[in-house]
Every structure is written in structure tokens, then in C-alpha cells.
Amino acid sequence: MSRPLLLTCLALAGLVAASLCVGAASVSPLQLFSDPEGVKLLLLSRLPRTAAAMLSGASMAVAGVIMQLLVRNRFVEPGTTGTVEAAMMGLLAVTMLAPGTPILGKMGISAAAALIGMAGFLALIRRLPPEEPLMVPLVGIIYSGIIGAGTTFAAYQADLLQYLGTWMNGEFSGVLAGRYELLWLAGLVAGLAYLYADRFTIAGLGETASIGLGLNYAQTLWIGMVTVSVVTAMVVVTVGAVPFVGLVVPNIVARIMGDNLRASLPVMAGMGAGLVLASDVLGRIIRFPYEIPAGTIFGAVGAAVFLWLLLGPKPRVR
Amino acid sequence: MIAVRNLSHRIGGAPILTDLTLDLPKGGITAIIGPNGAGKSTLMGLMARLLPIQEGQVEVDGHCVARTKTEALAKRLAIVTQRVGVASRLRVGDLVGFGRWPHHHGRPRPEDHAAVERALEAFDLLELRGRFLDELSGGQNQRAFIAMGLAQETDWLLLDEPLNNLDMYHARALMARIHGLSRAGVRSVVMVVHDINYAAAWADHVVALKDGKLDFQGAPREVLTSARLSELFGMKIGVEEIAGRPTVLHHA
Numbered sequence: 001m002s003r004p005l006l007l008t009c010l011a012l013a014g015l016v017a018a019s020l021c022v023g024a025a026s027v028s029p030l031q032l033f034s035d036p037e038g039v040k041l042l043l044l045s046r047l048p049r050t051a052a053a054m055l056s057g058a059s060m061a062v063a064g065v066i067m068q069l070l071v072r073n074r075f076v077e078p079g080t081t082g083t084v085e086a087a088m089m090g091l092l093a094v095t096m097l098a099p100g101t102p103i104l105g106k107m108g109i110s111a112a113a114a115l116i117g118m119a120g121f122l123a124l125i126r127r128l129p130p131e132e133p134l135m136v137p138l139v140g141i142i143y144s145g146i147i148g149a150g151t152t153f154a155a156y157q158a159d160l161l162q163y164l165g166t167w168m169n170g171e172f173s174g175v176l177a178g179r180y181e182l183l184w185l186a187g188l189v190a191g192l193a194y195l196y197a198d199r200f201t202i203a204g205l206g207e208t209a210s211i212g213l214g215l216n217y218a219q220t221l222w223i224g225m226v227t228v229s230v231v232t233a234m235v236v237v238t239v240g241a242v243p244f245v246g247l248v249v250p251n252i253v254a255r256i257m258g259d260n261l262r263a264s265l266p267v268m269a270g271m272g273a274g275l276v277l278a279s280d281v282l283g284r285i286i287r288f289p290y291e292i293p294a295g296t297i298f299g300a301v302g303a304a305v306f307l308w309l310l311l312g313p314k315p316r317v318r
Numbered sequence: 319m320i321a322v323r324n325l326s327h328r329i330g331g332a333p334i335l336t337d338l339t340l341d342l343p344k345g346g347i348t349a350i351i352g353p354n355g356a357g358k359s360t361l362m363g364l365m366a367r368l369l370p371i372q373e374g375q376v377e378v379d380g381h382c383v384a385r386t387k388t389e390a391l392a393k394r395l396a397i398v399t400q401r402v403g404v405a406s407r408l409r410v411g412d413l414v415g416f417g418r419w420p421h422h423h424g425r426p427r428p429e430d431h432a433a434v435e436r437a438l439e440a441f442d443l444l445e446l447r448g449r450f451l452d453e454l455s456g457g458q459n460q461r462a463f464i465a466m467g468l469a470q471e472t473d474w475l476l477l478d479e480p481l482n483n484l485d486m487y488h489a490r491a492l493m494a495r496i497h498g499l500s501r502a503g504v505r506s507v508v509m510v511v512h513d514i515n516y517a518a519a520w521a522d523h524v525v526a527l528k529d530g531k532l533d534f535q536g537a538p539r540e541v542l543t544s545a546r547l548s549e550l551f552g553m554k555i556g557v558e559e560i561a562g563r564p565t566v567l568h569h570a
């Protein structure tokens with residue numbers, strides 16, 4: 001096991017313990033495992049909540065790095081390029097037109113919308129000059145702003161504005177057993193991406209280098225896009241997207257470990273899980289017994305890190 | 319042999335290559351020369367299926383490039399393009415390792431590791447193997463990509479302006495290396511070069527392109543003459559015989 005991976009796992013273990021023990025209901029660690037009420041709390045709420053934070057963090061970090069390799073730009077993630085907004089638009093459309101649709105159906109339509117949104121973004125940036133890498137995230141922000149504005153307007157018309165907030169800003173206080181299990185599927189999809197780690201790394205070298213190595217570039221692009229869309233939609237539907245996870249985590253890990261996904265993907269997943277879980281635990285502690293959504297905490301810190309990555313010293317531009 | 323038959327290529331209506339027919343002999347080094355914009359890179363791209371063939375045909379050892387699966391072709395032909403592009407943050411050793419990917423698709427065998435070691439050593443990259451590509455100089459970066467192409471260990475190796483960023487030492491080392499491989503009958507190398515003296519010193523066959531058409535081709539001693547080169551580049555070029563081979567004195 002590589003050293004970064006080992007450190008990530010250790011940190012994760014500590015965070016899981018903290019997450020199981022911290023919460024509005026004051027229960028001692030001992031009671032959690034012995035007292036029947038404590039066990040119930042653990043199984044119904046604390047464990048699902050911990051799993052939900054970890055799964056969404058891990059899968060969004062993986063989605064982020066896949067998108068970065070396919071776009072060949074470090075400054076993109078589903079939340080800054082219109083993919084999250086498109087997923088929300090799809091979800092809003094089902095909620096308005098067929099509110100009775102089962103959750104898997106809603107997720108499917110949301111994923112399809114996310115895929116279309118991502119394809120639109122890729123088509124848009126094809127025309128950008130390669131020597132101006134900062135244009136890509138800027139165009140992404142404008143593009144996502146346009147889709148987001150359309151979604152907000154539709155939600156306003158339908159009086160569904162309050163939904164948008166929950167889809168956009170990941171929050172785990174409502175997670176209970178039976179209401180988050182779709183996230184295991186998101187984790188599974190992100191895990192399956194590991195089978196394609198080499199292919200995504202090669203795609204990151206560009207289309208001509210990929211063809212030269214005999215990679216089926218179009219197929220790799222499609223598999224990557226479907227992975228990103230499905231993960232994004234599942235997270236949006238269940239707990240809401242946590243902004244900047246897909247951007248911050250891959251950037252930090254790539255600085256240390258580089259772009260060889262076979263080595264770095266497990267660390268990225270672990271760090272995504274850990275940082276989102278840490279945000280959630282912090283959110284429970286800061287204004288105890290009230291809670292601050294994990295997405296708010298990560299969003300604030302992540303925005304600062306994003307700006308630093310863009311404008312800070314020695315930007316690593318692809 | 320790479321057989322090019324009636325190859326034409328247009329970009330946005332503008333003719334880039336026009337009805338090109340030529341044979342690149344198997345074994346040895348073929349140098350492609352010609353002024354900027356002559357279509358050298360386009361020809362290389364078409365031969366290596368990086369660009370879709372619009373009109374005409376290319377066969378690599380009897381395999382039609384347009385109809386052969388890209389995975390299969392990656393075991394016959396490797397290409398290092400002129401602009402290797404903005405670097406990924408990969409370690410040099412990992413990049414060269416991906417040159418073996420067409421052969422093992424993710425499960426490297428001992429012979430794959432051995433090929434990577436050979437390529438790293440050939441390009442003086444053993445000490446740089448742990449460095450990230452985006453922390454290298456232009457020449458080091460280029461050597462890493464050429465080493466990846468070499469590690470692919472294909473019958474055909476296509477190099478587009480491989481000497482561009484290299485210092486004299488590494489340029490000579492590269493030429494000596496591919497010359498050795500081509501002499502041993504292991505590889506056939508096709509390379510675009512601008513310094514005619516490299517072509518004169520190392521190539522077995524020279525192909526000159528101008529305005530997307532074949533200008534002349536043949537053995538260096540026969541075709542690298544003052545008259546032909548002056549016509550090709552549109553300037554007076556003197557050629558002297560030094561140490562038994564034609565030498566261009568372009569500063570004279």
C-alpha cells in the first residue's frame with residue numbers, strides 16, 4: 001500500500017469514529033453499542049449518515065478527476081461546468097411532470113439530463129484555443145450559470161424553489177436508513193471506473209496520443225461521461241451535490257501523486273470521503289446542537305481553495 | 319513497406335496533399351524533408367490513422383490503415399507527433415510504461431518491464447524516471463515521448479521532427495539508436511527532419527514534399543544535390559562533399 005493511501009485510510013478511520021459519536025442526541029460511545037436505544041440510533045441514523053457522507057465525497061472526487069482528464073483541464077468539475085445544473089433540471093422536470101416516478105426513474109432522467117449537459121459543455125470547449133486553459137473553467141461557469149438560471153426560473157414558476165437548495169447544497173442531517181441507499185450504487189459506479197483507470201489516464205494525454213496507443217478513444221470518452229453523469233445524478237437526487245469536492249480533491253492529490261489514476265484514484269476517493277465527512281462532523285459541532293450543512297462548509301473552504309488554485313503561485317496548467 | 323496510393327487530403331476545401339503515391343521501403347531510415355506547410359505532418363498523421371483518410375489509400379505491410387482495428391495497428395506502428403502537447407502530470411517512467419499498453423492492456427509482463435527499461439536507458443532517462451512531465455525541459459519532455467514510442471516496439475516507428483528540442487548530444491544519440499535498430503532489421507523508421515545534414519548522414523531513403531506533392535525521392539547521395547535542394551526550398555543552397563557524403567552549407 002502506498003504511503004498516501006495508508007495515511008488516507010488512517011485519517012478516514014478516525015473521522016468515522018468521530019462521526020459515529022457526534023450528534024444532537026447525546027449518547028456516550030459505550031451506550032451506542034450496548035444500550036438498545038443507542039444501537040437503534042447507530043443503525044438508523046449515525047451509520048447511514050456516515051456512509052452517505054463518505055460515499056458522496058468519494059464518488060464526486062472520482063467524477064471530478066475523470067472529467068478533468070477527459071477535458072484535459074484541471075479546473076473543471078461537474079459543479080462548475082453545468083453537469084450538476086443539468087442533473088437538477090432533469091430532476092425538476094420529473095418532479096413537475098411526473099411527481100409519482102420512483103426514485104430510480106427520477107435518477108435515470110436526471111442522469112440523462114446530466115449527460116446531455118456535459119456533452120454540450122464538451123462541444124462548447126472544443127472551439128477554445130488550447131493555449132488559454134483558463135478559458136475552459138470560465139466558459140464552464142457561464143454555461144452552468146445559464147442552465148442554472150433556466151432551472152431556477154422553472155422552479156420559481158412551479159413554486160418548487162425550496163427543492164433546488166437541497167439538490168445543490170449537500171446536507172446529511174436528513175439521512176436515515178432506507179433513504180440514502182442509492183449512494184451505494186454511486187459508490188459502485190465510481191469503483192467500476194477503476195477498471196478504466198489506465199484508459200482515462202491515456203485519454204488525459206490527448207486524442208492523438210490515445211489513438212497512437214490503440215485506445216478506443218470515443219468509447220473511453222463515453223464511459224467517462226456516463227460515469228460522471230450517473231454519479232452526479234445519484235448524489236443530487238439523494239443528498240445534494242457538495243460543491244468543489246470534484247475540483248479540490250483531485251488537484252491536491254495530483255500535486256503529490258500525479259495523474260496516473262491507477263495509483264491515485266483510491267487516494268482521491270479516500271480523501272473525498274474524508275473531507276466531506278469532516279465537513280459534516282464540523283457542521284454538527286460548530287453550532288451545537290444546531291447543524292450547518294456539510295455543503296455550506298465545504299463550499300466556503302472549497303471556493304477559497306479553487307481561487308488559490310486558479311490564481312495562486314505556480315498554477316499547474318495542463 | 320508503407321504503400322501510399324493516390325492520397326489526397328483537404329482541410330476546409332484547401333488542398334493539403336494532392337494525389338500522392340509513394341513507397342516507403344521496409345528497414346532502414348526514411349527521412350521526409352520539405353518546407354514548412356508542405357504537408358509532412360499531415361502525411362504522417364494519415365499513415366498513422368490519426369487523421370481519417372479522405373481519398374486514396376495507405377497500407378502498412380499489406381494492412382489497409384483505414385480498415386485495420388486501431389488496437390491491432392498500435393502493435394505494428396508507433397507515432398510520436400510534432401506537438402506532443404501540454405504535458406500531463408505523469409512520471410516519466412509511467413509515460414514510457416504506457417508505450418507497452420497496446421501489448422498488455424493493463425497487465426504488464428516481465429518483457430514489458432524490460433522494454434521500458436531499455437527505452438529509458440536508450441534516452442538517458444533513468445535518472446529522470448521519477449520526475450513529473452510538467453517539471454521537465456522541452457527537450458527532456460520530447461525524449462520521454464520518443465522513448466514511449468520506442469518502448470512500443472513496433473515494426474514501424476514514425477517520428478515527426480524528433481530532433482526539434484534536442485541538444486547535439488541527444489540528437490546524435492537518438493539518430494545512432496534508431497540507426498542501430500534499423501540496421502539490425504528490427505525497425506523501420508520514418509522521420510521528418512529539417513536539418514538536411516542529418517538526413518544525409520543517417521537516412522537510407524529521402525522523400526521530399528512540396529505543396530502537398532512529391533518533389534523527389536531516392537538515396538541521399540543521389541538526390542541531395544544543390545540543384546534539387548535549391549528548387550525545393552526556393553533559395554540558393556550549396557552542397558559540398560565532406561567525408562564522403564553530401565553536406566549542406568546553408569550558412570555560406
Ligand SMILES: Nc1ncnc2c1ncn2[C@@H]1O[C@H](COP(=O)(O)OP(=O)(O)O)[C@@H](O)[C@H]1O
Nearest residue numbers: 329330334352353354355356357358359360361
Ligand atoms: N487543423 C488544420 N487546419 C487548417 N489548416 C491546417 C491544419 N493542419 C494543417 N493545416 C495546413 O496544412 C498544411 C500542411 O500542414 P503540415 O502537414 O502540418 O505541414 P508540415 O508538417 O509539412 O510543416 C499547412 O499549410 C497548414 O497550414
Ligand SMILES: [Mg+2]
Nearest residue numbers: 358359360400
Ligand atoms: Mg509538421
